[in-house]
Amino acid sequence: MKISGSIYSDKNRPLKETIADLEAHQVDLLHVDCNDDLAVFDDIEKIRSWCKMPIDLHIITETPEKYYDFLRKYPVEYVTFQYEQLPDNFELPTDIPGEKGLAVITPTNVDVFDAMSSDFDFILMMATIPGQSGGKFDPENFRKIRKFKSKYPNKNVHVDGGVNGEVSFILRNMGVHASVSGSFLFKATSVGQALMDLTKREIESLFKVKDFMVPRDECPIIDYSEMTLPNVLELIDKGRLGFILVEENHKFKGIISNADMRKALLRNLNDIKGMDVKEMINPNPISILDSSTVNDMLNLVRDQSFPVMYLPVINSDKNAVGIITFVNLIKGEI
CATH class of the missing domain: 3.10.580.10 (CBS-domain)
Structure with missing residues:
Protein backbone atom coordinates (compact mmCIF):
# COMPACT_ATOMS: atom_id res chain seq x y z
CA MET A 1 0.00 0.00 0.00
CA LYS A 2 1.34 3.41 -0.98
CA ILE A 3 1.57 6.23 1.58
CA SER A 4 0.59 9.69 0.36
CA GLY A 5 2.00 12.39 2.64
CA SER A 6 -0.36 15.35 3.09
CA ILE A 7 2.00 18.28 2.65
CA TYR A 8 -0.17 21.00 4.21
CA SER A 9 -0.58 19.06 7.46
CA ASP A 10 2.91 20.13 8.53
CA LYS A 11 2.18 23.48 10.20
CA ASN A 12 5.62 24.06 11.67
CA ARG A 13 8.02 24.12 8.72
CA PRO A 14 8.38 25.80 5.34
CA LEU A 15 6.94 23.78 2.47
CA LYS A 16 10.35 23.10 0.92
CA GLU A 17 11.61 21.60 4.17
CA THR A 18 8.51 19.41 4.47
CA ILE A 19 8.92 18.11 0.93
CA ALA A 20 12.61 17.37 1.52
CA ASP A 21 11.75 15.39 4.66
CA LEU A 22 9.07 13.34 2.88
CA GLU A 23 11.42 12.68 -0.04
CA ALA A 24 14.27 11.64 2.27
CA HIS A 25 11.99 9.09 3.94
CA GLN A 26 10.80 7.76 0.57
CA VAL A 27 7.12 8.55 1.02
CA ASP A 28 5.38 7.27 -2.12
CA LEU A 29 3.22 10.28 -3.04
CA LEU A 30 2.78 13.94 -2.12
CA HIS A 31 -0.86 14.67 -1.27
CA VAL A 32 -1.94 18.22 -2.11
CA ASP A 33 -5.32 19.40 -0.80
CA CYS A 34 -6.99 22.08 -2.90
CA ASN A 35 -10.03 23.67 -1.27
CA ASP A 36 -11.06 25.65 -4.36
CA ASP A 37 -7.78 27.57 -4.44
CA LEU A 38 -5.87 27.89 -7.70
CA ALA A 39 -2.81 29.03 -5.75
CA VAL A 40 -1.94 25.37 -5.11
CA PHE A 41 -0.55 25.26 -8.64
CA ASP A 42 2.11 27.76 -7.57
CA ASP A 43 3.15 25.21 -4.95
CA ILE A 44 2.98 22.38 -7.49
CA GLU A 45 5.30 24.33 -9.79
CA LYS A 46 7.76 24.77 -6.90
CA ILE A 47 7.53 21.09 -5.93
CA ARG A 48 8.41 20.08 -9.50
CA SER A 49 11.60 22.14 -9.22
CA TRP A 50 12.51 20.52 -5.87
CA CYS A 51 11.88 16.83 -6.51
CA LYS A 52 10.44 14.20 -8.84
CA MET A 53 7.94 12.68 -6.39
CA PRO A 54 4.46 11.85 -7.77
CA ILE A 55 1.78 14.38 -6.84
CA ASP A 56 -1.63 13.32 -5.56
CA LEU A 57 -3.96 16.32 -5.99
CA HIS A 58 -7.40 16.44 -4.33
CA ILE A 59 -9.66 19.24 -5.59
CA ILE A 60 -12.81 20.38 -3.79
CA THR A 61 -14.74 22.79 -6.01
CA GLU A 62 -18.15 23.56 -7.48
CA THR A 63 -16.51 24.89 -10.66
CA PRO A 64 -14.10 22.19 -11.86
CA GLU A 65 -13.81 23.68 -15.34
CA LYS A 66 -11.55 26.48 -14.09
CA TYR A 67 -8.94 23.85 -13.15
CA TYR A 68 -8.67 22.10 -16.51
CA ASP A 69 -6.13 24.42 -18.13
CA PHE A 70 -4.01 24.38 -14.97
CA LEU A 71 -4.06 20.58 -14.94
CA ARG A 72 -2.88 20.61 -18.55
CA LYS A 73 -0.12 23.13 -17.80
CA TYR A 74 0.93 21.51 -14.50
CA PRO A 75 0.12 17.82 -14.97
CA VAL A 76 0.01 15.61 -11.88
CA GLU A 77 0.14 11.84 -11.47
CA TYR A 78 -3.16 11.63 -9.57
CA VAL A 79 -6.04 14.11 -9.60
CA THR A 80 -9.21 13.61 -7.56
CA PHE A 81 -12.44 15.62 -7.55
CA GLN A 82 -14.77 15.72 -4.54
CA TYR A 83 -18.10 14.27 -5.66
CA GLU A 84 -20.43 16.20 -3.35
CA GLN A 85 -19.36 19.60 -4.72
CA LEU A 86 -19.45 18.69 -8.41
CA PRO A 87 -22.20 20.06 -10.66
CA ASP A 88 -24.74 17.63 -12.10
CA ASN A 89 -23.41 18.14 -15.63
CA PHE A 90 -19.80 17.38 -14.68
CA GLU A 91 -17.70 15.86 -17.46
CA LEU A 92 -13.95 15.45 -17.10
CA PRO A 93 -12.09 16.18 -20.35
CA THR A 94 -10.31 13.11 -21.66
CA ASP A 95 -7.06 14.99 -22.32
CA ILE A 96 -6.42 15.70 -18.63
CA PRO A 97 -3.27 13.67 -17.83
CA GLY A 98 -2.75 11.36 -14.87
CA GLU A 99 -4.94 8.87 -13.05
CA LYS A 100 -8.35 10.26 -12.12
CA GLY A 101 -10.19 9.69 -8.86
CA LEU A 102 -13.61 10.47 -7.41
CA ALA A 103 -13.67 11.32 -3.70
CA VAL A 104 -16.72 10.61 -1.52
CA ILE A 105 -17.42 11.38 2.12
CA THR A 106 -18.56 8.67 4.53
CA PRO A 107 -22.35 9.26 4.20
CA THR A 108 -22.19 9.07 0.38
CA ASN A 109 -22.96 5.66 -1.11
CA VAL A 110 -20.25 4.26 -3.38
CA ASP A 111 -22.98 3.60 -5.96
CA VAL A 112 -22.50 7.21 -7.14
CA PHE A 113 -19.35 5.92 -8.84
CA ASP A 114 -21.48 3.89 -11.26
CA ALA A 115 -22.43 6.78 -13.53
CA MET A 116 -18.79 7.94 -13.74
CA SER A 117 -16.93 4.64 -13.69
CA SER A 118 -15.66 5.03 -17.25
CA ASP A 119 -14.08 8.40 -16.39
CA PHE A 120 -12.29 7.47 -13.17
CA ASP A 121 -9.51 5.04 -12.25
CA PHE A 122 -10.05 4.97 -8.50
CA ILE A 123 -12.25 6.08 -5.64
CA LEU A 124 -11.00 8.09 -2.67
CA MET A 125 -12.86 7.30 0.56
CA MET A 126 -12.91 10.34 2.84
CA ALA A 127 -13.02 8.68 6.26
CA THR A 128 -13.14 12.02 8.10
CA ILE A 129 -14.29 15.52 7.13
CA PRO A 130 -12.52 16.60 3.88
CA GLY A 131 -9.84 19.23 4.39
CA GLN A 132 -9.62 18.72 8.16
CA SER A 133 -6.52 17.04 9.55
CA GLY A 134 -6.43 14.79 12.60
CA GLY A 135 -9.95 13.34 12.54
CA LYS A 136 -10.96 9.86 13.69
CA PHE A 137 -11.46 7.10 11.12
CA ASP A 138 -15.11 6.08 10.69
CA PRO A 139 -15.34 2.24 10.53
CA GLU A 140 -18.34 2.51 8.18
CA ASN A 141 -15.70 2.94 5.50
CA PHE A 142 -14.56 -0.67 5.93
CA ARG A 143 -17.96 -1.77 4.61
CA LYS A 144 -17.78 0.76 1.77
CA ILE A 145 -14.35 -0.49 0.73
CA ARG A 146 -15.60 -4.08 0.57
CA LYS A 147 -18.63 -3.05 -1.47
CA PHE A 148 -16.61 -1.01 -3.94
CA LYS A 149 -13.95 -3.68 -4.43
CA SER A 150 -16.67 -6.25 -5.02
CA LYS A 151 -18.29 -4.09 -7.72
CA TYR A 152 -15.07 -2.81 -9.27
CA PRO A 153 -12.26 -5.35 -8.73
CA ASN A 154 -10.10 -3.61 -11.34
CA LYS A 155 -10.43 -0.13 -9.84
CA ASN A 156 -8.23 1.05 -6.98
CA VAL A 157 -9.27 2.33 -3.57
CA HIS A 158 -7.53 5.24 -1.86
CA VAL A 159 -8.34 6.33 1.70
CA ASP A 160 -7.90 9.72 3.38
CA GLY A 161 -8.55 10.57 7.02
CA GLY A 162 -7.77 9.06 10.40
CA VAL A 163 -5.17 6.61 9.07
CA ASN A 164 -2.89 5.62 11.94
CA GLY A 165 -0.89 2.43 12.46
CA GLU A 166 -3.84 0.19 13.32
CA VAL A 167 -6.09 1.51 10.55
CA SER A 168 -3.22 1.20 8.07
CA PHE A 169 -2.82 -2.51 8.86
CA ILE A 170 -6.54 -3.15 8.31
CA LEU A 171 -6.54 -1.19 5.05
CA ARG A 172 -3.58 -3.20 3.79
CA ASN A 173 -5.45 -6.37 4.68
CA MET A 174 -8.40 -5.11 2.62
CA GLY A 175 -6.24 -4.43 -0.44
CA VAL A 176 -6.34 -0.62 -0.36
CA HIS A 177 -3.94 0.85 -2.93
CA ALA A 178 -2.98 4.10 -1.19
CA SER A 179 -3.70 5.93 2.05
CA VAL A 180 -3.24 9.60 2.81
CA SER A 181 -1.49 10.48 6.06
CA GLY A 182 -1.18 13.99 7.42
CA SER A 183 -1.25 14.78 11.12
CA PHE A 184 -0.17 11.22 11.99
CA LEU A 185 3.02 11.74 9.96
CA PHE A 186 3.92 15.14 11.32
CA LYS A 187 2.85 14.82 14.95
CA ALA A 188 5.08 11.78 15.46
CA THR A 189 8.63 12.06 16.78
CA SER A 190 9.76 11.93 13.16
CA VAL A 191 8.34 11.18 9.73
CA GLY A 192 10.45 8.02 9.71
CA GLN A 193 8.93 6.76 12.96
CA ALA A 194 5.40 7.47 11.70
CA LEU A 195 6.10 5.60 8.46
CA MET A 196 7.31 2.60 10.44
CA ASP A 197 4.02 2.65 12.37
CA LEU A 198 2.03 2.84 9.13
CA THR A 199 3.77 -0.16 7.58
CA LYS A 200 4.69 -2.36 10.53
CA ARG A 201 3.20 -5.78 11.11
CA GLU A 202 3.12 -5.55 14.94
CA ILE A 203 -0.18 -3.86 15.73
CA GLU A 204 -2.02 -2.93 18.90
CA SER A 205 -5.57 -2.28 17.75
CA LEU A 206 -8.77 -0.97 19.26
CA PHE A 207 -10.78 -2.22 16.28
CA LYS A 208 -12.53 -5.57 16.53
CA VAL A 209 -12.58 -8.30 13.89
CA LYS A 210 -16.30 -7.61 13.36
CA ASP A 211 -15.43 -4.05 12.25
Whole structure:
Protein backbone atom coordinates (compact mmCIF):
# COMPACT_ATOMS: atom_id res chain seq x y z
CA MET A 1 0.00 0.00 0.00
CA LYS A 2 1.34 3.41 -0.98
CA ILE A 3 1.57 6.23 1.58
CA SER A 4 0.59 9.69 0.36
CA GLY A 5 2.00 12.39 2.64
CA SER A 6 -0.36 15.35 3.09
CA ILE A 7 2.00 18.28 2.65
CA TYR A 8 -0.17 21.00 4.21
CA SER A 9 -0.58 19.06 7.46
CA ASP A 10 2.91 20.13 8.53
CA LYS A 11 2.18 23.48 10.20
CA ASN A 12 5.62 24.06 11.67
CA ARG A 13 8.02 24.12 8.72
CA PRO A 14 8.38 25.80 5.34
CA LEU A 15 6.94 23.78 2.47
CA LYS A 16 10.35 23.10 0.92
CA GLU A 17 11.61 21.60 4.17
CA THR A 18 8.51 19.41 4.47
CA ILE A 19 8.92 18.11 0.93
CA ALA A 20 12.61 17.37 1.52
CA ASP A 21 11.75 15.39 4.66
CA LEU A 22 9.07 13.34 2.88
CA GLU A 23 11.42 12.68 -0.04
CA ALA A 24 14.27 11.64 2.27
CA HIS A 25 11.99 9.09 3.94
CA GLN A 26 10.80 7.76 0.57
CA VAL A 27 7.12 8.55 1.02
CA ASP A 28 5.38 7.27 -2.12
CA LEU A 29 3.22 10.28 -3.04
CA LEU A 30 2.78 13.94 -2.12
CA HIS A 31 -0.86 14.67 -1.27
CA VAL A 32 -1.94 18.22 -2.11
CA ASP A 33 -5.32 19.40 -0.80
CA CYS A 34 -6.99 22.08 -2.90
CA ASN A 35 -10.03 23.67 -1.27
CA ASP A 36 -11.06 25.65 -4.36
CA ASP A 37 -7.78 27.57 -4.44
CA LEU A 38 -5.87 27.89 -7.70
CA ALA A 39 -2.81 29.03 -5.75
CA VAL A 40 -1.94 25.37 -5.11
CA PHE A 41 -0.55 25.26 -8.64
CA ASP A 42 2.11 27.76 -7.57
CA ASP A 43 3.15 25.21 -4.95
CA ILE A 44 2.98 22.38 -7.49
CA GLU A 45 5.30 24.33 -9.79
CA LYS A 46 7.76 24.77 -6.90
CA ILE A 47 7.53 21.09 -5.93
CA ARG A 48 8.41 20.08 -9.50
CA SER A 49 11.60 22.14 -9.22
CA TRP A 50 12.51 20.52 -5.87
CA CYS A 51 11.88 16.83 -6.51
CA LYS A 52 10.44 14.20 -8.84
CA MET A 53 7.94 12.68 -6.39
CA PRO A 54 4.46 11.85 -7.77
CA ILE A 55 1.78 14.38 -6.84
CA ASP A 56 -1.63 13.32 -5.56
CA LEU A 57 -3.96 16.32 -5.99
CA HIS A 58 -7.40 16.44 -4.33
CA ILE A 59 -9.66 19.24 -5.59
CA ILE A 60 -12.81 20.38 -3.79
CA THR A 61 -14.74 22.79 -6.01
CA GLU A 62 -18.15 23.56 -7.48
CA THR A 63 -16.51 24.89 -10.66
CA PRO A 64 -14.10 22.19 -11.86
CA GLU A 65 -13.81 23.68 -15.34
CA LYS A 66 -11.55 26.48 -14.09
CA TYR A 67 -8.94 23.85 -13.15
CA TYR A 68 -8.67 22.10 -16.51
CA ASP A 69 -6.13 24.42 -18.13
CA PHE A 70 -4.01 24.38 -14.97
CA LEU A 71 -4.06 20.58 -14.94
CA ARG A 72 -2.88 20.61 -18.55
CA LYS A 73 -0.12 23.13 -17.80
CA TYR A 74 0.93 21.51 -14.50
CA PRO A 75 0.12 17.82 -14.97
CA VAL A 76 0.01 15.61 -11.88
CA GLU A 77 0.14 11.84 -11.47
CA TYR A 78 -3.16 11.63 -9.57
CA VAL A 79 -6.04 14.11 -9.60
CA THR A 80 -9.21 13.61 -7.56
CA PHE A 81 -12.44 15.62 -7.55
CA GLN A 82 -14.77 15.72 -4.54
CA TYR A 83 -18.10 14.27 -5.66
CA GLU A 84 -20.43 16.20 -3.35
CA GLN A 85 -19.36 19.60 -4.72
CA LEU A 86 -19.45 18.69 -8.41
CA PRO A 87 -22.20 20.06 -10.66
CA ASP A 88 -24.74 17.63 -12.10
CA ASN A 89 -23.41 18.14 -15.63
CA PHE A 90 -19.80 17.38 -14.68
CA GLU A 91 -17.70 15.86 -17.46
CA LEU A 92 -13.95 15.45 -17.10
CA PRO A 93 -12.09 16.18 -20.35
CA THR A 94 -10.31 13.11 -21.66
CA ASP A 95 -7.06 14.99 -22.32
CA ILE A 96 -6.42 15.70 -18.63
CA PRO A 97 -3.27 13.67 -17.83
CA GLY A 98 -2.75 11.36 -14.87
CA GLU A 99 -4.94 8.87 -13.05
CA LYS A 100 -8.35 10.26 -12.12
CA GLY A 101 -10.19 9.69 -8.86
CA LEU A 102 -13.61 10.47 -7.41
CA ALA A 103 -13.67 11.32 -3.70
CA VAL A 104 -16.72 10.61 -1.52
CA ILE A 105 -17.42 11.38 2.12
CA THR A 106 -18.56 8.67 4.53
CA PRO A 107 -22.35 9.26 4.20
CA THR A 108 -22.19 9.07 0.38
CA ASN A 109 -22.96 5.66 -1.11
CA VAL A 110 -20.25 4.26 -3.38
CA ASP A 111 -22.98 3.60 -5.96
CA VAL A 112 -22.50 7.21 -7.14
CA PHE A 113 -19.35 5.92 -8.84
CA ASP A 114 -21.48 3.89 -11.26
CA ALA A 115 -22.43 6.78 -13.53
CA MET A 116 -18.79 7.94 -13.74
CA SER A 117 -16.93 4.64 -13.69
CA SER A 118 -15.66 5.03 -17.25
CA ASP A 119 -14.08 8.40 -16.39
CA PHE A 120 -12.29 7.47 -13.17
CA ASP A 121 -9.51 5.04 -12.25
CA PHE A 122 -10.05 4.97 -8.50
CA ILE A 123 -12.25 6.08 -5.64
CA LEU A 124 -11.00 8.09 -2.67
CA MET A 125 -12.86 7.30 0.56
CA MET A 126 -12.91 10.34 2.84
CA ALA A 127 -13.02 8.68 6.26
CA THR A 128 -13.14 12.02 8.10
CA ILE A 129 -14.29 15.52 7.13
CA PRO A 130 -12.52 16.60 3.88
CA GLY A 131 -9.84 19.23 4.39
CA GLN A 132 -9.62 18.72 8.16
CA SER A 133 -6.52 17.04 9.55
CA GLY A 134 -6.43 14.79 12.60
CA GLY A 135 -9.95 13.34 12.54
CA LYS A 136 -10.96 9.86 13.69
CA PHE A 137 -11.46 7.10 11.12
CA ASP A 138 -15.11 6.08 10.69
CA PRO A 139 -15.34 2.24 10.53
CA GLU A 140 -18.34 2.51 8.18
CA ASN A 141 -15.70 2.94 5.50
CA PHE A 142 -14.56 -0.67 5.93
CA ARG A 143 -17.96 -1.77 4.61
CA LYS A 144 -17.78 0.76 1.77
CA ILE A 145 -14.35 -0.49 0.73
CA ARG A 146 -15.60 -4.08 0.57
CA LYS A 147 -18.63 -3.05 -1.47
CA PHE A 148 -16.61 -1.01 -3.94
CA LYS A 149 -13.95 -3.68 -4.43
CA SER A 150 -16.67 -6.25 -5.02
CA LYS A 151 -18.29 -4.09 -7.72
CA TYR A 152 -15.07 -2.81 -9.27
CA PRO A 153 -12.26 -5.35 -8.73
CA ASN A 154 -10.10 -3.61 -11.34
CA LYS A 155 -10.43 -0.13 -9.84
CA ASN A 156 -8.23 1.05 -6.98
CA VAL A 157 -9.27 2.33 -3.57
CA HIS A 158 -7.53 5.24 -1.86
CA VAL A 159 -8.34 6.33 1.70
CA ASP A 160 -7.90 9.72 3.38
CA GLY A 161 -8.55 10.57 7.02
CA GLY A 162 -7.77 9.06 10.40
CA VAL A 163 -5.17 6.61 9.07
CA ASN A 164 -2.89 5.62 11.94
CA GLY A 165 -0.89 2.43 12.46
CA GLU A 166 -3.84 0.19 13.32
CA VAL A 167 -6.09 1.51 10.55
CA SER A 168 -3.22 1.20 8.07
CA PHE A 169 -2.82 -2.51 8.86
CA ILE A 170 -6.54 -3.15 8.31
CA LEU A 171 -6.54 -1.19 5.05
CA ARG A 172 -3.58 -3.20 3.79
CA ASN A 173 -5.45 -6.37 4.68
CA MET A 174 -8.40 -5.11 2.62
CA GLY A 175 -6.24 -4.43 -0.44
CA VAL A 176 -6.34 -0.62 -0.36
CA HIS A 177 -3.94 0.85 -2.93
CA ALA A 178 -2.98 4.10 -1.19
CA SER A 179 -3.70 5.93 2.05
CA VAL A 180 -3.24 9.60 2.81
CA SER A 181 -1.49 10.48 6.06
CA GLY A 182 -1.18 13.99 7.42
CA SER A 183 -1.25 14.78 11.12
CA PHE A 184 -0.17 11.22 11.99
CA LEU A 185 3.02 11.74 9.96
CA PHE A 186 3.92 15.14 11.32
CA LYS A 187 2.85 14.82 14.95
CA ALA A 188 5.08 11.78 15.46
CA THR A 189 8.63 12.06 16.78
CA SER A 190 9.76 11.93 13.16
CA VAL A 191 8.34 11.18 9.73
CA GLY A 192 10.45 8.02 9.71
CA GLN A 193 8.93 6.76 12.96
CA ALA A 194 5.40 7.47 11.70
CA LEU A 195 6.10 5.60 8.46
CA MET A 196 7.31 2.60 10.44
CA ASP A 197 4.02 2.65 12.37
CA LEU A 198 2.03 2.84 9.13
CA THR A 199 3.77 -0.16 7.58
CA LYS A 200 4.69 -2.36 10.53
CA ARG A 201 3.20 -5.78 11.11
CA GLU A 202 3.12 -5.55 14.94
CA ILE A 203 -0.18 -3.86 15.73
CA GLU A 204 -2.02 -2.93 18.90
CA SER A 205 -5.57 -2.28 17.75
CA LEU A 206 -8.77 -0.97 19.26
CA PHE A 207 -10.78 -2.22 16.28
CA LYS A 208 -12.53 -5.57 16.53
CA VAL A 209 -12.58 -8.30 13.89
CA LYS A 210 -16.30 -7.61 13.36
CA ASP A 211 -15.43 -4.05 12.25
CA PHE A 212 -13.64 -5.16 9.08
CA MET A 213 -14.52 -8.82 8.43
CA VAL A 214 -16.46 -9.91 5.36
CA PRO A 215 -19.95 -10.15 6.91
CA ARG A 216 -22.14 -13.23 6.78
CA ASP A 217 -24.42 -11.94 4.02
CA GLU A 218 -21.38 -11.66 1.70
CA CYS A 219 -19.94 -15.10 2.55
CA PRO A 220 -20.33 -18.40 0.66
CA ILE A 221 -22.34 -20.54 3.12
CA ILE A 222 -24.03 -23.91 2.67
CA ASP A 223 -26.40 -25.71 5.03
CA TYR A 224 -26.25 -29.44 5.77
CA SER A 225 -29.64 -29.89 4.13
CA GLU A 226 -28.36 -28.51 0.79
CA MET A 227 -25.09 -30.43 0.63
CA THR A 228 -24.64 -32.13 -2.72
CA LEU A 229 -21.44 -32.29 -4.73
CA PRO A 230 -22.76 -29.96 -7.47
CA ASN A 231 -23.92 -27.43 -4.85
CA VAL A 232 -20.56 -27.46 -3.07
CA LEU A 233 -18.59 -27.10 -6.31
CA GLU A 234 -20.80 -24.28 -7.56
CA LEU A 235 -20.65 -22.35 -4.28
CA ILE A 236 -16.87 -22.61 -3.98
CA ASP A 237 -16.56 -21.40 -7.57
CA LYS A 238 -18.95 -18.47 -7.08
CA GLY A 239 -17.46 -17.50 -3.72
CA ARG A 240 -13.97 -17.04 -5.24
CA LEU A 241 -12.36 -17.53 -1.84
CA GLY A 242 -11.24 -21.13 -2.12
CA PHE A 243 -13.54 -22.34 0.66
CA ILE A 244 -17.09 -22.22 1.99
CA LEU A 245 -18.62 -22.15 5.45
CA VAL A 246 -20.82 -25.06 6.53
CA GLU A 247 -23.61 -24.75 9.06
CA GLU A 248 -26.66 -26.60 10.32
CA ASN A 249 -29.64 -24.51 11.39
CA HIS A 250 -27.31 -21.49 11.60
CA LYS A 251 -24.81 -23.30 13.85
CA PHE A 252 -21.25 -23.33 12.51
CA LYS A 253 -20.14 -26.85 11.58
CA GLY A 254 -16.86 -26.24 9.77
CA ILE A 255 -15.51 -25.38 6.34
CA ILE A 256 -14.88 -27.05 3.00
CA SER A 257 -11.76 -25.77 1.26
CA ASN A 258 -10.36 -26.66 -2.13
CA ALA A 259 -7.87 -28.89 -0.31
CA ASP A 260 -10.61 -30.62 1.73
CA MET A 261 -12.59 -31.31 -1.42
CA ARG A 262 -9.54 -32.60 -3.30
CA LYS A 263 -8.60 -35.00 -0.47
CA ALA A 264 -12.15 -36.37 -0.25
CA LEU A 265 -12.30 -36.94 -4.00
CA LEU A 266 -8.95 -38.74 -3.97
CA ARG A 267 -10.18 -41.04 -1.21
CA ASN A 268 -13.28 -41.88 -3.23
CA LEU A 269 -11.99 -42.09 -6.80
CA ASN A 270 -13.54 -45.50 -7.28
CA ASP A 271 -16.99 -44.42 -6.13
CA ILE A 272 -17.40 -40.66 -6.40
CA LYS A 273 -21.15 -40.95 -6.96
CA GLY A 274 -21.50 -42.91 -3.72
CA MET A 275 -19.35 -40.51 -1.71
CA ASP A 276 -20.90 -38.79 1.31
CA VAL A 277 -20.30 -35.09 0.60
CA LYS A 278 -20.18 -34.39 4.34
CA GLU A 279 -16.87 -36.27 4.30
CA MET A 280 -15.37 -33.11 2.81
CA ILE A 281 -16.07 -31.00 5.90
CA ASN A 282 -13.23 -29.88 8.14
CA PRO A 283 -15.14 -29.70 11.44
CA ASN A 284 -12.32 -28.07 13.42
CA PRO A 285 -10.82 -25.24 11.37
CA ILE A 286 -8.88 -22.40 12.96
CA SER A 287 -11.51 -19.73 13.69
CA ILE A 288 -11.74 -16.45 15.56
CA LEU A 289 -14.36 -14.64 17.64
CA ASP A 290 -15.90 -11.50 16.20
CA SER A 291 -15.00 -9.66 19.41
CA SER A 292 -11.27 -10.35 18.99
CA THR A 293 -8.86 -7.50 18.30
CA VAL A 294 -6.40 -7.26 15.43
CA ASN A 295 -3.64 -8.17 17.86
CA ASP A 296 -5.56 -11.29 18.94
CA MET A 297 -5.89 -12.25 15.29
CA LEU A 298 -2.18 -11.80 14.58
CA ASN A 299 -1.21 -13.85 17.61
CA LEU A 300 -3.59 -16.62 16.52
CA VAL A 301 -2.09 -16.71 13.03
CA ARG A 302 1.48 -16.71 14.35
CA ASP A 303 0.73 -19.67 16.62
CA GLN A 304 -0.15 -21.93 13.69
CA SER A 305 2.39 -24.28 12.12
CA PHE A 306 0.99 -23.68 8.62
CA PRO A 307 0.18 -20.60 6.50
CA VAL A 308 -3.28 -19.18 7.30
CA MET A 309 -5.04 -17.63 4.30
CA TYR A 310 -8.50 -17.22 5.84
CA LEU A 311 -10.35 -17.43 9.15
CA PRO A 312 -14.02 -18.18 9.79
CA VAL A 313 -15.44 -15.65 12.25
CA ILE A 314 -17.91 -16.87 14.88
CA ASN A 315 -19.78 -15.20 17.72
CA SER A 316 -20.17 -16.28 21.34
CA ASP A 317 -23.12 -18.50 20.35
CA LYS A 318 -20.92 -20.44 17.89
CA ASN A 319 -22.74 -19.00 14.89
CA ALA A 320 -20.82 -18.11 11.74
CA VAL A 321 -20.94 -14.33 11.32
CA GLY A 322 -18.25 -13.69 8.70
CA ILE A 323 -14.76 -14.42 7.43
CA ILE A 324 -11.32 -12.83 7.38
CA THR A 325 -9.20 -13.42 4.28
CA PHE A 326 -5.54 -12.48 3.96
CA VAL A 327 -5.36 -12.58 0.16
CA ASN A 328 -5.77 -8.81 -0.12
CA LEU A 329 -2.99 -8.25 2.41
CA ILE A 330 -0.59 -9.88 -0.04
CA LYS A 331 -1.95 -7.80 -2.94
CA GLY A 332 -1.85 -4.62 -0.86
CA GLU A 333 1.88 -5.04 -0.20
CA ILE A 334 2.77 -5.17 -3.91
